Structures are given as structure tokens and as C-alpha cells.
């Protein structure tokens with residue numbers, strides 16, 4: 001057993017103690033809502049948008065308004081948080097996105113985090129009334145490694161955005177994906193960055209190797225590696241909001257990561273897997289960590305979904321489209337999942 005492996009249990013015990021001093025024993029699911037599947041940058045080494053056909057105009061991958069808003073109505077009623085609204089860079093112009101933000105705010109009834117690339121100050125000012133904070137998709141913080149992983153997405157504009165957001169009183173979050181070549185020494189860079197920009201929240205993901213990307217044969221970091229970063233951050237930043245990304249094929253690490261001091265969980269394909277054995281496993285892992293799971297990924301509340309849309313202050317034609325999406329896509333799939341799950345359980 002390496003020295004690191006011996007030290008991890010102690011580190012986690014300390015981190016969990018700090019978590020308990022600063023947060024209630026609760027965990028939420030945070031849904032990332034995508035507005036497109038293509039990106040004008042499209043060359044980050046880990047990102048599935050980098051593997052989209054180059055001949056396709058990224059703007060043509062834009063998702064419909066009604067699909068996004070239907071998902072927000074669903075999320076609100078299932079008690080999910082919105083990790084952020086995100087998508088490719090350069091898909092919306094600022095006017096279009098401001099309009100979209102107003103609709104999002106109406107449908108979700110709360111402000112949301114947004115991750116849109118580096119946003120200049122005048123645009124931040126316009127978005128401010130509708131947002132809870134901005135997320136800088138920093139991905140990895142070692143400057144040399146960042147240049148290799150994100151050749152066309154430099155860190156500097158994000159650093160400027162964080163400065164501007166700080167002076168405007170807008171909350172700041174960042175992302176870090178483990179498994180792309182970082183070393184434990186990079187913790188120094190990360191700590192400096194969090195301190196300098198007074199980062200309020202961090203998303204700690206583990207690499208999902210994507211076909212067609214330079215990292216398609218990348219090694220998935222172990223749960224111990226992911227826990228090490230979370231525990232270190234919890235110890236150094238007791239009040240930092242730490243969210244852990246856990247894919248459906250790695251759910252058995254979730255309670256471990258919560259013990260290491262993470263607050264909430266994301267990455268789970270919630271609309272696709274609601275009510276399945278995977279969703280049950282996620283909730284079970286949260287309980288195993290001694291946390292209460294806020295919201296649900298397994299129990300569809302019996303509410304009048306059409307009425308939930310009808311009360312929104314939106315154009316009547318848009319409301320009809322939202323209801324159609326909600327009923328004939330999301331709720332239909334969720335109900336089917338639940339039926340299959342019941343059949344599996346009874347067979």
C-alpha cells in the first residue's frame with residue numbers, strides 16, 4: 001500500500017468532520033441543462049462536442065426552447081438543483097441568451113448558474129438579474145496542461161470574467177476534470193486560483209473517455225483519486241460548495257466521495273435513468289453516506305403537470321409546446337422506466 005493510500009482514510013475523516021461542522025447532512029442532485037450539442041471552439045481534448053461532425057454548423061445543434069423549459073419544469077417539481085445551463089460557445093448571441101434566461105427564470109422560478117464560456121462585463125451586467133452565478137469551465141488549472149487540453153480556450157479570459165464577476169457581486173464556480181494528466185502538485189495552483197478569485201463552488205468530475213476525442217483511451221481516475229481532491233479542498237476551504245460528478249457506471253463511489261466532503265452530485269443522466277435501478281443506487285449511496293437526499297430520482301409525484309405549465313407567465317403557444325414535450329417525451333420515458341423496473345423486480 002502506498003503512502004498516499006495509507007493517508008487517504010485520515011484525510012477523509014478530517015474532511016468529513018469539517019463538512020459536518022459547516023453543512024447539513026443533505027445532498028442534492030444537480031442537473032446540467034444543455035442548450036446545444038455543438039460548439040464553435042470544438043477542440044477541447046475531453047469534450048464530446050469536439051467529436052461532432054465538423055461539417056455541421058454548431059448553431060444547427062441548438063435545442064428547442066420548449067425542450068429546455070419542459071426539463072426545467074420537471075427539475076423544479078422533482079426537487080433537482082440546476083448545476084448550470086450550458087452548451088457550446090457561440091451558439092447564442094447575448095440578446096438571444098438574455099431572452100432565453102428570462103424564459104428559464106420563469107419556468108424554473110429561481111435564478112440559475114450559467115456556463116457559457118468567458119463572458120465580458122457588460123454582458124454579465126445584463127444577465128445578472130436572472131443568474132445565481134457564473135461557472136468558468138476551467139477544466140484543469142495547471143497552465144501547461146491546460147494549453148494541451150483546451151488549445152483554443154485559454155484560461156486568461158476566464159480569470160478576467162471571475163474578476164469582473166467578483167466586482168459585480170456575482171457568485172463564481174469553476175470546473176475540474178480529473179484524469180487528464182494532472183498531478184497532486186497541481187493542488188497548489190488550484191488553491192491559489194480559488195483564493196485569488198474567491199471561488200464559491202467547484203465541480204470535481206472524473207474523465208469520461210469519449211469516442212473520437214484525443215482522450216478516448218484515457219484512464220478513468222479511481223474513486224480514491226477523486227476523493228483525494230475533494231478531501232483536500234474540503235480541508236482547505238471549509239465553506240466551499242463542492243459538487244462531485246458521478247456517471248451512472250461509477251455510482252458505487254458516490255458514498256465514498258460524500259464521506260470525503262462533497263456536498264452534491266451531478267453527471268447522472270437523470271431524465272434517461274429516472275426510476276431505474278441506477279437511480280435507486282444513487283439514492284441508496286447518498287443514504288449510505290448518512291445524508292438525506294433532497295428531491296427524487298425514483299418517485300414521480302402525482303401532480304397535474306399541465307397545470308404546472310399553465311400557471312407560467314409565458315406565451316400560450318409556447319406553453320402548449322412545453323406540455324407536449326413534457327408529456328410525450330420526458331414523463332412518457334420516466335413512466336416506461338418505472339414499469340420496466342417493476343417488471344425486473346417482480347421477475
Ligand code: SF4
Pocket residue numbers: 039040041042043044047048049050087088089137153
Ligand atoms: S469550449 Fe466547452 S463545449 Fe466547446 S469544446 Fe471546449 S469544453 Fe466542449
